[in-house]
Structure formats: structure tokens, C-alpha cells
Amino acid sequence: KNCSSPDSRLVVLGYPAVGKSALVVRFLTGRFIWEYDPTLEAAYRHHTMVDDEVAVMDILDTAGQGDGPVREGLARWGEGFLLVFSVTDRASFSFLQPLHAALATARTTPNFPCVVVANKTDLGHITSVSEAEAVSLAGELGASLFFTSASDGGPSIQAAFTELHRDVVRRRWTR
Numbered sequence: 001k002n003c004s005s006p007d008s009r010l011v012v013l014g015y016p017a018v019g020k021s022a023l024v025v026r027f028l029t030g031r032f033i034w035e036y037d038p039t040l041e042a043a044y045r046h047h048t049m050v051d052d053e054v055a056v057m058d059i060l061d062t063a064g065q066g067d068g069p070v071r072e073g074l075a076r077w078g079e080g081f082l083l084v085f086s087v088t089d090r091a092s093f094s095f096l097q098p099l100h101a102a103l104a105t106a107r108t109t110p111n112f113p114c115v116v117v118a119n120k121t122d123l124g125h126i127t128s129v130s131e132a133e134a135v136s137l138a139g140e141l142g143a144s145l146f147f148t149s150a151s152d153g154g155p156s157i158q159a160a161f162t163e164l165h166r167d168v169v170r171r172r173w174t175r
């Protein structure tokens with residue numbers, strides 16, 4: 001396998017403090033890092049097995065775009081996008097629709113691989129986004145939906161990255 005080019009380039013996006021870094025670190029290491037520098041943008045190369053094959057993913061954990069514009073370079077570099085919100089933060093949920101629209105504009109296509117990740121499900125007692133709303137948004141964006149907790153872990157985190165990776169690889173071959 002060519003070590004300079006990954007099988008997929010995945011970008012993790014969303015409102016600040018929704019748990020993007022915690023999800024990436026959990027996916028890569030199996031651990032929960034409670035405090036991760038919120039200003040740090042980090043890129044990782046991850047080797048794993050997907051469907052009995054070696055898969056190489058480049059993962060970009062973004063930081064700090066808040067409600068600012070999506071950077072065009074990032075929208076083009078990425079092939080698949082994890083759109084993360086926190087179930088405890090309504091603003092982070094409302095942010096995803098315009099974020100998706102901005103990505104579509106930058107990529108000049110409304111249709112690109114993305115998944116919606118509803119994080120912090122362990123904080124169910126302070127949930128401010130209903131499951132039905134999340135399902136509806138994901139449907140609108142044509143994305144699969146995953147309920148996750150970076151602090152609890154569990155298979156849905158890996159499922160989200162893996163599903164996105166599959167979608168990127170699948171569409172490359174059918175292009």
C-alpha cells in the first residue's frame with residue numbers, strides 16, 4: 001500500500017466543545033481524555049481493519065471554527081465529514097444544517113459522504129435535542145446517524161468512523 005496516500009480523508013466538524021477531540025482520541029486510543037486543548041487542530045493517520053482489509057484513514061480534528069465560515073481548503077481536502085453535535089447543546093445541533101450547506105457550496109455538490117454524530121448521550125438528564133429531531137436532520141442531509149458518548153465509549157464511535165470511511169471508498173469506485 002502506498003504510504004503517502006490514505007484510503008480516506010475524514011474531517012471532524014462541529015460547534016466548539018461538542019466532543020470532537022474526545023471522540024477522535026477515543027476512536028484512536030480507546031481512552032477518554034477529559035481535557036483536550038480546545039484550540040488545537042490535529043491530524044492523525046490511523047491504520048485499522050475495515051471489512052477484513054487494512055484501511056488507512058487520515059483524520060483531521062478541527063478546532064475553533066465556531067460559527068465562522070468553513071475553510072474551503074478543508075472542505076476540499078476532506079472526502080468524508082463527521083458532523084458532530086452535543087445532545088446537551090441546542091446551538092450545536094442547529095449549527096449542523098448551515099455547516100452542511102457551507103460544505104456543499106465549497107465542494108460544489110450537495111451530495112458528499114457525511115455522518116451525523118449525536119455525542120454526550122451519557123448526559124441524558126440534560127438532553128436538549130430529541131432523538132426524533134436528530135433522525136429528521138440526518139434524513140434531510142442524507143447521512144447516517146450515530147448516538148455516541150466519548151466518555152462512556154462503546155461501539156457506535158467506531159461505527160461512525162467506519163461507516164464514513166466505507167462511504168468514501170465506495171463512492172470513489174463508483175465515480
Ligand code: GDP
Nearest residue numbers: 016017018019020021022034036120149150151
Ligand atoms: P471539541 O471542542 O469539540 O473538540 O470538544 P472536546 O473534545 O474538547 O470536549 C469538550 C468538553 O466536553 C470536555 O470537557 C470533554 O471532557 C467533554 N466531553 C466530550 N465528550 C463527552 C461525552 O461524550 N460525555 C461527556 N459527559 N462529556 C464529554
Ligand code: MG
Nearest residue numbers: 020021038063
Ligand atoms: Mg477539540
